[in-house]
Amino acid sequence: MTTSQPRLAFVGRGSQLFPIILVNALLTIITFGLYYPWAKAKKLQFMYSQTTLADHPFTFTGTGIEMFKGFVRAFVLLIGIIATAGYLQYNQITNFGILLVYGALLCLFPFAIHGGYKYRMAKTLWKGIRFGYTGDITELLKIYFTGIFLSIITFGIYSPWFVINLRTYLIGNIKFGDAKFAYKGNGGELFGIIVGGYLLTIFTLGIYFPWWQKKLFAYYINNVSLSKGEKTIQLKSTVSVGSLFVLFITNFFLIAFTFGLAYAWVVVRSMKYVAEHIELEGDYSSLEELVQTQTDYDNATGDDMADLLDLGLIV
Template sequence: MQESRSYRLAFYGSGSEYFKILIVNTILSILTLGLYYPWAKEKKLKYLYSKNTFDETPFVFSGTGKEMFKGFIKAVGIFVLIYGIVLYLALNGHVAAGLIFFYAAFIAIIPIALHGAYKYRMAKTSWKGIRFGYNGDRKELVGIFVKGILLTIVTLGIYGAWFSMNIRRYILSNISAGNARFVYTGQGNDYFWLNVKGYILTILTLGIYMFWWQKDQFEFLVNNMRLEQEEDVVFFNSKATGAGFAGLMIVNLLILVFTLGLGFAWVVTRSMSFIMNNIEASGYYSLESLQQSQQDYSDATADDMADILDLGIV
């Protein structure tokens, strides 16, 4: 490993700029009865990605409205088919079978949507011309997800911490930037006790500790991430504080309340700025040996499915 150095992460977007994009998107979506949604999504993502920087260089999102429109039509078709089958079963007196099919379909769709969404979103993300990629296996992710759901139900929610970490570790550890790969090492038992502590202290402090609980969760996610490139490693660390989270959330809430929701653009940009400015990166990577190794991928169906399911793909 070469001599360690620090790399700056930052977000340079502004609420006023993002507000203009959202207003135009809203008007055009209304005029087109929602058909403009994929192009609205393209404009939002391209703006937000371009305002995030690592080592003073912005990220680039190259997905297009046309790709996402095709994916949106397919995604809507899939959900219409599912609801159609459920309705058919219910109208023919098979209500129980309809409910079983409904829940089974969505348990299967969620990991498939996650897999495809990360595959598309990462393939359309680049930095200094180097494309990101997601290299996970769909069947493997579905297996982890189904096992996690079943064990979480059987343990009355206790296994949820392990379930969450297994999914996060699998997805993040299969994301690469060229020939450099991310590694996530968070474990379920550590995350479980972190949340037990947060839950108890939040109750004892009448909700005040909630902000420090969020700080601990953010810290756990960030501090267990690293980027490996052959023998070189870049480590990520959180410098966020509970007081910082409290200030962010309280001000965001006030903005939304006093603007009757019109301040949403400022809430988004303030939140992204807080997140990026509170992540430290240190170590070493060689830009000269960072090579293009990820293939392009243009099927946005799963990405649109993830949006419909509100899975929060970043």
Template sequence: MQQVYTPPPKGGLLSFPKLKFTGNGGSYFGILIVNALLCAITLGIYYPWARAKKLEFLYSSTELEDSPFVFSGTGYEMFKGFIKAVGILAVFFIIEALLARAMLIPVAAVVYLAFILLIVPFAIHGAMRYRWSRTSWRGIRFGYRGNRGELMKLFVKEFFLTIITAGIYGSWMLMNLRNYIIGNIRFGSGEFKYKGDGWEFFVLNIKGYFLTIITLGIYGFWWQANMFRYYIDNMTLSNNGKTFTFRSTATGGQFAGLILLNLLIVVFTLGIGFAWAEVRTFKFVCDHIEIEGDVVLDELQQTEEEYTNAMGDDLADALDLNLV
């Protein structure tokens, strides 16, 4: 879908772009229930089209400066990727089953570790390339310029450092991966950057962990708000020497209200209210992200190529990977 960008009028008060989620629970519920029924009728074959329908709704309901984002991926593209992803996973599980039946447990463990080390960065890279290539706003396409080999080397190094430190290095691993991945995302000619620090994130989580235990779980809402703030506040977008900075305004009390009410909605509707709970979450996220800076959005140029191979995205979905 090509959208026409109308520049804002010159002069007047300085205003910053705003994110807004306009979707409603009723429409989202309709999409989810139809998707579920068609997936059941087709024994899961419809799943790629179901994902495409869901993403189309979520993207079109998310607006920046009153213009919606567009997801142009198709169910057919995702279906082709889905078949490839299922084939790869099926071969892996068959090999693991054969090794286990032959009592070659150490070999099965080595194969499992090698698979994780290879498939996770492969899936992340492919998912980033496909999903961002199929995302646009006012006709300007997003893109991902990371190198698969570089990401694999980074992931293997960070993974082993996390293993040999009994998980302590996990905060550095997550931040280094986010720095690399987000640093390679483009919004047309605009470049995203992320400057997360492993030590800061480690301290944030250690504090959150112990305070959550001491307060019998109550501090967990503030812990989540602090993590959300750290994810958002360290991100910038630059173009032509100008920069946007992102800032979270969400508090622990607001997170508590969101999560507890969502839980009540889902429980007391026996799960039917899940769509409304998700919509409340999307709206909450958009309402609590502020964008400040001097980037002029109409100066963004189309620079990113299309990429239609959805296998990485389907693998990431199957492995439940969500780094960004």
């Protein structure tokens, strides 16, 4: 069976997203915020369903009730830690207590990432085939605490290597049916891009900034691949500085001249831009031969904890 090169696209329109945002806002207000998990589910379901690969939409199967339960659990956990801190301070158990509480808070981040990935991936489908995250929490904790320790004692110099280790582990454990993602980058290169971009941005009085952002995006995307057996698909960024600049400027004016009402259109334009500037190269016939291997996972605690900690799941 011959197939044409599969394309990523975002086919949604602002006029579709706008009513969803309005209804979400309405219901969130009249329920004093309790509707938020359902609102989040509605928005994610729409965004996924309008993102297509080879003209087939992705599906987000997470539900409001799952995310509500997750939110309650995450909230209770966070409040529990804060209350413990308050209790220890009140009883003047300072040194050990503070250490304990900071330790617990620091642990929340890897747990949030781990749980968030498990939930998001299990709820992401394409052509009926689930994604999945098969990472191990003890491995992630090792990478995380080693990374933090080395970043601190090197005054941050180690952090690009830390980021690469995290990415490699997280992306390397994402499955798509029986296919497997991989990230292949190294800390030295990322360090070069970050330091070089930083210095050039300063020397050029900010003019270099869009080039720097383009490079960072490309370093992320271009190192991601998906393999099934011998067949490998490589992602490739086609972002150009000019088009990125035009997108930023037009989005800025759209928001400014409509007092924010054009937010839905700005989201859609940005999604379209990102989707249309990632290309798939290689032996993409594997996309036709994926087999369901990943199981469903309903616990959204990590996902909601990441929300509460204001933590993006993209490292």
